[in-house]
Amino acid sequence: MSSPSSYYIPHEAKWPIVGSIALFAFFAGFASLLNGGGWVIMAFGAALLVYMMIRWFGDVIAESENGQYSAQVDVSFRMSMMWFIFSEVMFFGAFFGALFYARTFSGPWLSGIGEGGAAATNAVLWSGFDYVWPHNGPEQLGGAYEKMHWFPLPVLNTLILLTSGVTCTIAHHAIKEGNREKMVKWLLATCALGFFFVFMQGVEYYEAYAHLNLKMNTGIYGSTFFMLTGFHGFHVCMGAIILLIVMFRGMRKHFSATNHFAFEAAAWYWHFVDVVWLGLFIFVYIL
Amino acid sequence: MSTAAAGHHEHDDHGPAKGWTRWLYTTNHKDIGTLYLLFALVMFFIGGGMALIIRAELFQPGLQLVDPLFFNSMTTMHALVMIFGVVMPAFVGLANWMIPMMIGGPDMALPRMNNWSFWIMPFAFLLLLSTLFMEGGGPAGGWTLYAPLSLQGPDSFAFVIFSIHFMGISSVMGSINIVATIFNMRAPGMSLMQMPLFVWTWLITAYLLIAVIPVLAGAVTMLLTDRFFGTSFFNAAGGGDPVMYQHIFWFFGHPEVYILILPAFGIISSIIPTFARKPLFGYASMVYATASIAFLSFIVWAHHMFTVGMPLAGEMFFMFATMMISVPTGVKVFNWVATMWRGSMTFETPMLFAIGFLVMFTIGGLSGLMLAITPADIQYHDTYFVVAHFHYVLVPGAIYSIMAATYYWLPKWTGNMYDEKWGKIHFWVSTVFLNVLFFPMHFVGLAGMPRRIPDYNLQFADWNAIATIGAFGFGFSQLIFVYVIFKCIKGGAKATDEVWDGAEGLEWTVPSPAPYHTFEKPPAQYS
Amino acid sequence: MPTLSRLSLVAILSLIGSAARADINMPVGVTPISKEVYGLHMLIFWICCAIGTVVFAVMFYSIFKHRKSKGAVAADFHESTVVEIIWTAVPLVILIAMAIPAAKTLIAMEDTSDAEVTIKVTGYQWKWHYEYLDSGINFFSNLDADHNAARQVDSGIDVSQFDNYLKEVDNPLVLPVGKKVRFLHTSADVIHSWWVPALAVKKDAIPGFINENWALIEEPGIYRGKCTELCGRDHGFMPVVVRALPEDEYNAWVAENAPVEEPVMTESTGAATATAVASADDDREWSMDELMAAGETVYNNQCASCHQVGGEGLAGAFPAITGSAIATGDHAAHIDIVYAGKPGSAMAAFASRLSNSDMAAVLTYQRNALGNSVGDTIQPSAIKALR
Ligand code: HEA
Numbered sequence A: 001m002s003s004p005s006s007y008y009i010p011h012e013a014k015w016p017i018v019g020s021i022a023l024f025a026f027f028a029g030f031a032s033l034l035n036g037g038g039w040v041i042m043a044f045g046a047a048l049l050v051y052m053m054i055r056w057f058g059d060v061i062a063e064s065e066n067g068q069y070s071a072q073v074d075v076s077f078r079m080s081m082m083w084f085i086f087s088e089v090m091f092f093g094a095f096f097g098a099l100f101y102a103r104t105f106s107g108p109w110l111s112g113i114g115e116g117g118a119a120a121t122n123a124v125l126w127s128g129f130d131y132v133w134p135h136n137g138p139e140q141l142g143g144a145y146e147k148m149h150w151f152p153l154p155v156l157n158t159l160i161l162l163t164s165g166v167t168c169t170i171a172h173h174a175i176k177e178g179n180r181e182k183m184v185k186w187l188l189a190t191c192a193l194g195f196f197f198v199f200m201q202g203v204e205y206y207e208a209y210a211h212l213n214l215k216m217n218t219g220i221y222g223s224t225f226f227m228l229t230g231f232h233g234f235h236v237c238m239g240a241i242i243l244l245i246v247m248f249r250g251m252r253k254h255f256s257a258t259n260h261f262a263f264e265a266a267a268w269y270w271h272f273v274d275v276v277w278l279g280l281f282i283f284v285y286i287l
Numbered sequence B: 001m002s003t004a005a006a007g008h009h010e011h012d013d014h015g016p017a018k019g020w021t022r023w024l025y026t027t028n029h030k031d032i033g034t035l036y037l038l039f040a041l042v043m044f045f046i047g048g049g050m051a052l053i054i055r056a057e058l059f060q061p062g063l064q065l066v067d068p069l070f071f072n073s074m075t076t077m078h079a080l081v082m083i084f085g086v087v088m089p090a091f092v093g094l095a096n097w098m099i100p101m102m103i104g105g106p107d108m109a110l111p112r113m114n115n116w117s118f119w120i121m122p123f124a125f126l127l128l129l130s131t132l133f134m135e136g137g138g139p140a141g142g143w144t145l146y147a148p149l150s151l152q153g154p155d156s157f158a159f160v161i162f163s164i165h166f167m168g169i170s171s172v173m174g175s176i177n178i179v180a181t182i183f184n185m186r187a188p189g190m191s192l193m194q195m196p197l198f199v200w201t202w203l204i205t206a207y208l209l210i211a212v213i214p215v216l217a218g219a220v221t222m223l224l225t226d227r228f229f230g231t232s233f234f235n236a237a238g239g240g241d242p243v244m245y246q247h248i249f250w251f252f253g254h255p256e257v258y259i260l261i262l263p264a265f266g267i268i269s270s271i272i273p274t275f276a277r278k279p280l281f282g283y284a285s286m287v288y289a290t291a292s293i294a295f296l297s298f299i300v301w302a303h304h305m306f307t308v309g310m311p312l313a314g315e316m317f318f319m320f321a322t323m324m325i326s327v328p329t330g331v332k333v334f335n336w337v338a339t340m341w342r343g344s345m346t347f348e349t350p351m352l353f354a355i356g357f358l359v360m361f362t363i364g365g366l367s368g369l370m371l372a373i374t375p376a377d378i379q380y381h382d383t384y385f386v387v388a389h390f391h392y393v394l395v396p397g398a399i400y401s402i403m404a405a406t407y408y409w410l411p412k413w414t415g416n417m418y419d420e421k422w423g424k425i426h427f428w429v430s431t432v433f434l435n436v437l438f439f440p441m442h443f444v445g446l447a448g449m450p451r452r453i454p455d456y457n458l459q460f461a462d463w464n465a466i467a468t469i470g471a472f473g474f475g476f477s478q479l480i481f482v483y484v485i486f487k488c489i490k491g492g493a494k495a496t497d498e499v500w501d502g503a504e505g506l507e508w509t510v511p512s513p514a515p516y517h518t519f520e521k522p523p524a525q526y527s
Numbered sequence C: 001m002p003t004l005s006r007l008s009l010v011a012i013l014s015l016i017g018s019a020a021r022a023d024i025n026m027p028v029g030v031t032p033i034s035k036e037v038y039g040l041h042m043l044i045f046w047i048c049c050a051i052g053t054v055v056f057a058v059m060f061y062s063i064f065k066h067r068k069s070k071g072a073v074a075a076d077f078h079e080s081t082v083v084e085i086i087w088t089a090v091p092l093v094i095l096i097a098m099a100i101p102a103a104k105t106l107i108a109m110e111d112t113s114d115a116e117v118t119i120k121v122t123g124y125q126w127k128w129h130y131e132y133l134d135s136g137i138n139f140f141s142n143l144d145a146d147h148n149a150a151r152q153v154d155s156g157i158d159v160s161q162f163d164n165y166l167k168e169v170d171n172p173l174v175l176p177v178g179k180k181v182r183f184l185h186t187s188a189d190v191i192h193s194w195w196v197p198a199l200a201v202k203k204d205a206i207p208g209f210i211n212e213n214w215a216l217i218e219e220p221g222i223y224r225g226k227c228t229e230l231c232g233r234d235h236g237f238m239p240v241v242v243r244a245l246p247e248d249e250y251n252a253w254v255a256e257n258a259p260v261e262e263p264v265m266t267e268s269t270g271a272a273t274a275t276a277v278a279s280a281d282d283d284r285e286w287s288m289d290e291l292m293a294a295g296e297t298v299y300n301n302q303c304a305s306c307h308q309v310g311g312e313g314l315a316g317a318f319p320a321i322t323g324s325a326i327a328t329g330d331h332a333a334h335i336d337i338v339y340a341g342k343p344g345s346a347m348a349a350f351a352s353r354l355s356n357s358d359m360a361a362v363l364t365y366q367r368n369a370l371g372n373s374v375g376d377t378i379q380p381s382a383i384k385a386l387r
């Protein structure tokens, strides 16, 4: 623990209240959109949210560049980022949990494998349903489909993400050596790979919808597939945007060999997204 | 290390900003703590008002006042408001006020994010409460939002889901802040095992929150996509399972109930030693017990689901694991009693509430233990016996601890003593009515009255009438609480710095009322 | 004491006095399992009382003796590994003592093997359907009509006139005494839970899944219970009534009610055996009056719990039939929503729940009553054509 002689305390904070209003508008707008309303309120909320983030982070960046943050503040930032990532892990945990549950309990139960009422469930309600993963349920919701093969697209995507992890690490070493230019170059590569990943994911979705008839409503398989890959893809987008911002900051001569927390936070996040993908690749595509 | 905040002193460092925008923009942990506490107080009356509607309808058999759908919606909202809008924010408010002072820190680790954590709450609840005024009414599927019933909900469904996401954002940010504060802002030299128990219990609570709130977010997101995007997580026809929702929900839900009680344990562990004038018995085992409870809370969730048709092995496991929680909880209870033993006790209002907590929480805990016994729970489940159990741990548990904390620290917050006479009246009136309110629920529950029903057989009529009398008595006696608080804010006998003669801890070393910025320089004790 | 508070005190005391007569404990029940569960319940109850007594005794002793006003001076101890080990170990032992009988009972409860009668219990919003898998008997069980009228908001009917208010149904489940009966629980819409305290049977009815349970009733009698899982607006109004008959009477009941031909269930007839309306009848042209008369019964039995007796619905939750575009529009859409339901909403598919003529009747009724007056009929043959 650091031992400061006095503390850093920011004073007024105007952006949080803007952020709350923005989120309120976004959520309320999204909900009414789902109920068949317009999208204007939601878009307003989203725009305000983005604006708020730009301004708030702008303030933070300015303060950081002015050297207002002590080592103690730095530690607070690190801890927060760490635990924020942990909370994200738990968020994905819910969906992985759903996948495991559906595969180890619901599916077998519906097809009559297991204790208790499983046999009766299959005999009385779903006779003829045999459990194989993947499946879209005894009523075959969404109709006949083909499963998403792990080759070639997902393998390619795995390679892309793994490579991006490497480029990100090279960039990290670069800034630790104080070589800002090298950092920017490798960050650019990382972002490019990130966006390429998202693009390929889009191609995969297009394939799924256009040719495989694999959709969100393709029973439990489609549900878990799109929920997991979708939220992951969203996180890749966010991560890439964050890295992009870090890159721009690097171009503006931010960061030094010893002081580059924003970079590190973005890199942690990127590695987290990477690891989640490995989980996805194994449990969604291969097994 | 770099010197902080050099050249950034153009603001007034020694007092709050002027005008109402102070509250909007504040980054001061005390201001934010106050906001949280006031918010919780207001929500307590809203959630309590809903409870009174429930009780009024249940006063007699037959439907007199409300449509059954509205009744269900009151039950649902009452629980959501009480849990997410009262107990959690009140605990966060206390954490804000007390943790920096208790650990000798200047403020929370991330003061601006702290402001946001609070200012999300009013908006999130605006979103939630507004659903009551929408066509079709608010959510009416119970606070647990079980699929597929909740999926049938009216248009307000999406608003409810998003309001839960919204509150979740606040909780996660708040907890991260607390974790960072505790680890990073302690006075130099203060080791973890020197921290007051309130700080310890909150640290563990914050971890529980960070771990399970995102799981709740995931669960309700799946509800949302099942309803609007055609997924079939909770639909057997597509290979999903309604019970899966319950597993995910209770993986959040059970730790959640400990989130509602662990900070209370911390508060009681502060108050009892003060008024027994004796150090807390078994500090270290208190810490380990809290950690054990938190750990166990992750592996007992399915005790809420003994009737869903789990395999026998599952029922056994969850029964045994649940029973185990009694052991660390028992250690806590015994330690408190041992702290009182051979002390030199006085019974000011905070102590009365703490003793009320101790007695009635134990009653609620013991009925919880009965619920853990699977074969018996199959009879108890979804009856008023369960309602009695959780109100005993929540109302004289969580709520009493918050009241005890308020009386205990109010002099430190305001600089004035509260009115002891009215405080004691508040305690006694509340306690009598509270038992009139909740004790009979054990009886009707055992005799077979299901929960979440607006109307019932005549066999349950008498006890329900009594409970309703208790509810109104208890509800209106809370006006005394409000009166005492506001009287104390406005004036009263000046409080000394130490306030209570047996009190220990850093918060009692600063003046009363605590100055706007407490420890701008780290305190010296621990270095 | 001021009169007002004295009066209320008297009121409260007399209430407590009268309440004390009402039952305040779990019923012992009439099955071996329910008796075991009752024993277990009392065991853990007394253990908890004993623990509470000991803890509170020590605490209150301390509160009375170790108070400052009595001159108590605080001791300074704050640790003792020995006592802490004791009060960790002793509760553990107590818990084990509770867990052993609990586990035994649990294992017995879960053993559904060797049942002699199997009954499928299906929850609907808000009624139960029973199907005797061995004999083919099947029927719906609704809240008794008089109770249903009395329980409406502000019905003006004094509910205390009913002996078993909200615990009476039109068709109770009839079970034999002395035979092991197996239940298969499932649901057609949301989760319900079938509970009869006297049998210690409570199991959730999960849509798309079947849960098993069993009971062996030892005494003839009528046993009442309720749905215990929140299932929507009328969750409080879907009772369970079991009539347990001695074996010979039960056999006679089965013989009398077993359907002769392949059963097609219809709910509206309300009779214990629902036989299909002769299919020849479906092909003929029905008159408006015939359809309207039958339709009114079906509507009030099947639809009114949501769409309300007058057809006005409940804003936001259940659409009004009065003036409904669907119910006054073209036949296809109107038939479709009732035949196939609306997935994801409370509007269930009635295809398997109503006979052709009943469905035609209720559709015609919706078009020409409840404030609507389209003037046309929907014929049973139109429904038959869909099957
Ligand atoms: C603050 C909140 C809180 C707390 C602390 C607890 C504590 C406990 N709860 Fe409770 N519970 C709820 C809130 C809480 N609960 C809520 C809200 C619900 C309902 C949710 C819903 O359905 O809506 C619920 C429901 C609930 C159920 C499900 C009932 C059902 O639906 O059928 C069960 C079942 O096992 C249970 C068990 C327990 C146990 C074993 C404890 C234990 O932690 C208690 C431990 C304490 C003691 C045992 C007393 C002190 C100990 C001693 C004096 C030592 C000596 C003891 C022994 C030797 C045993 N609870």
Ligand code: HEA
Pocket (backbone or CB within 6 Å): B044, B045, B046, B047, B048, B049, B051, B052, B054, B055, B075, B076, B078, B079, B080, B082, B083, B086, B087, B141, B142, B143, B144, B387, B391, B394, B395, B398, B399, B437, B451, B452, B453, B454, B471, B474, B475, B476, B477, B478, B479
């Ligand atoms: C911390 C949590 C908490 C708290 C504090 C309470 C407090 C109370 N609860 Fe709560 N309750 C729950 C959590 C809580 N409850 C939960 C989780 C459920 C389960 C929900 C579900 O099944 O989904 C539940 C369910 C529940 C039921 C069962 C409903 C049902 O199953 O249908 C009942 C019935 O009596 C009830 C009653 C009460 C009462 C009378 C209080 C009293 O303590 C309230 C005290 C009253 C006041 C404080 C009111 C003060 C008001 C005035 C003085 C009037 C002025 C009014 C205004 C200004 C608006 N509660």
Ligand code: CUA
Pocket (backbone or CB within 6 Å): C123, C124, C126, C191, C192, C193, C227, C228, C229, C230, C231, C232, C234, C235, C236, C238
């Ligand atoms: Cu059916 Cu509750």
Ligand SMILES: [Cu+2]
Pocket (backbone or CB within 6 Å): B253, B254, B257, B300, B301, B303, B304
């Ligand atoms: Cu629990």
